[in-house]
Amino acid sequence: MNTTKIHALARDTVKAIQPYASARSSMSGGAIWLNANENALAPEYQLTGSFNRYPSCQPKAVIDGYAAYAKLQPDQVLVSRGADEAIELLIRSFCQPKQESISLCPPTYGMYAISAQSNDVACNIVPLTANFELNLPALFATSPKLVFICSPNNPTGNIIPRQQIIAVLEQFKHSALVVVDEAYIEFAPEASTLNLLNDYPNLVILRTLSKAFALAGLRCGFTLAAPDIILALKQMIAPYPLAEPVAQIAAQALRPEAIAKMQNSVNTLNQLRDNFITYAKARTGINQVWPSSANYVLLQVADAAACVAALAEQGILIRNQSSQLGLSQVVRVSIGSANEMQALTTAMDKYFNLANSTANKERI
Numbered sequence: 001m002n003t004t005k006i007h008a009l010a011r012d013t014v015k016a017i018q019p020y021a022s023a024r025s026s027m028s029g030g031a032i033w034l035n036a037n038e039n040a041l042a043p044e045y046q047l048t049g050s051f052n053r054y055p056s057c058q059p060k061a062v063i064d065g066y067a068a069y070a071k072l073q074p075d076q077v078l079v080s081r082g083a084d085e086a087i088e089l090l091i092r093s094f095c096q097p098k099q100e101s102i103s104l105c106p107p108t109y110g111m112y113a114i115s116a117q118s119n120d121v122a123c124n125i126v127p128l129t130a131n132f133e134l135n136l137p138a139l140f141a142t143s144p145k146l147v148f149i150c151s152p153n154n155p156t157g158n159i160i161p162r163q164q165i166i167a168v169l170e171q172f173k174h175s176a177l178v179v180v181d182e183a184y185i186e187f188a189p190e191a192s193t194l195n196l197l198n199d200y201p202n203l204v205i206l207r208t209l210s211k212a213f214a215l216a217g218l219r220c221g222f223t224l225a226a227p228d229i230i231l232a233l234k235q236m237i238a239p240y241p242l243a244e245p246v247a248q249i250a251a252q253a254l255r256p257e258a259i260a261k262m263q264n265s266v267n268t269l270n271q272l273r274d275n276f277i278t279y280a281k282a283r284t285g286i287n288q289v290w291p292s293s294a295n296y297v298l299l300q301v302a303d304a305a306a307c308v309a310a311l312a313e314q315g316i317l318i319r320n321q322s323s324q325l326g327l328s329q330v331v332r333v334s335i336g337s338a339n340e341m342q343a344l345t346t347a348m349d350k351y352f353n354l355a356n357s358t359a360n361k362e363r364i
């Protein structure tokens with residue numbers, strides 16, 4: 001058989017799937033990476049020992065470390081290979097393929113839809129309103145098993161109002177889990193829904209070490225929920241989801257001194273973000289700047305693809321988000337170090353001055 005015929009053996013679902021175009025897979029090169037919302041202010045970690053033994057499925061130091069950080073009991077915490085694995089586990093554990101559905105509210109994180117599709121679970125698409133809040137009547141008209149809410153939302157940067165999240169928890173109290181993706185919550189900790197966990201047994205919170213903790217390369221995320229939800233996920237998780245080196249570094253990252261360092265880098269990044277927003281609002285050529293409670297900013301420009309390409313030529317990678325439902329001609333800029341942001345604004349000045357003078361010429 002040739003390879004085309006072999007590919008024909010794959011499930012129809014697999015043939016239909018459009019894989020997630022991650023920042024890392026879709027762009028390469030460049031010296032300054034501002035396209036994946038990573039934290040450039042990274043501490044260094046050390047590994048020790050040998051790795052001849054299989055690791056623990058749920059390493060105690062990691063679970064206890066995160067439980068202490070989140071002020072929860074260890075049985076309310078699951079660790080997985082990134083928050084992405086948690087999204088997949090939730091769908092596989094709670095949605096019957098070809099029968100049940102999830103609800104999601106674009107523009108938002110792409111993996112909810114992709115994990116649903118790869119598991120033959122339908123998506124109810126309920127777009128956010130013009131100011132990027134939930135459309136509650138439309139959401140309440142769906143009958144999902146899981147509702148995904150991203151707050152701060154990626155790529156828009158805003159927090160979903162707490163009263164809206166509570167309304168969704170109430171509405172689906174007996175029928176669905178409400179999954180609040182808090183991948184960026186360290187940049188706006190006061191907005192966390194953690195303190196709703198004891199009141200709402202259908203609340204699930206997703207967290208990660210990839211963003212504020214500056215450990216995207218580690219692949220380590222957390223699910224916070226009632227113990228019976230955590231138990232269901234444990235029934236589906238792989239026997240060894242975390243490699244031993246991952247567990248070692250995650251445990252180090254969750255020590256109080258490391259958490260304090262993370263919080264310092266968050267303060268620095270929040271300041272750099274606010275400075276960048278001030279710059280972008282004054283910059284001719286940037287037509288709209290959305291407020292942000294995370295480590296990225298959404299901008300509307302005349303030609304998003306041209307802007308991304310021009311910056312890439314100067315070694316700076318940012319992300320075009322124009323293909324997202326409800327967004328047009330927008331780019332998302334991740335906040336990097338002070339030097340990187342300086343290089344970015346210099347490159348933007350160059351591009352927009354040029355684009356501006358070309359536009360003027362065309363007008364003449």
Ligand SMILES: *Cc1c(COP(=O)(O)O)cnc(C)c1O
Binds near residue numbers: 084109154183208210
């Ligand atoms: C980055 C991101 C994730 C994925 O986190 P990992 O732990 O790296 O898998 C999940 N949700 C949102 C909204 C993200 O931006």
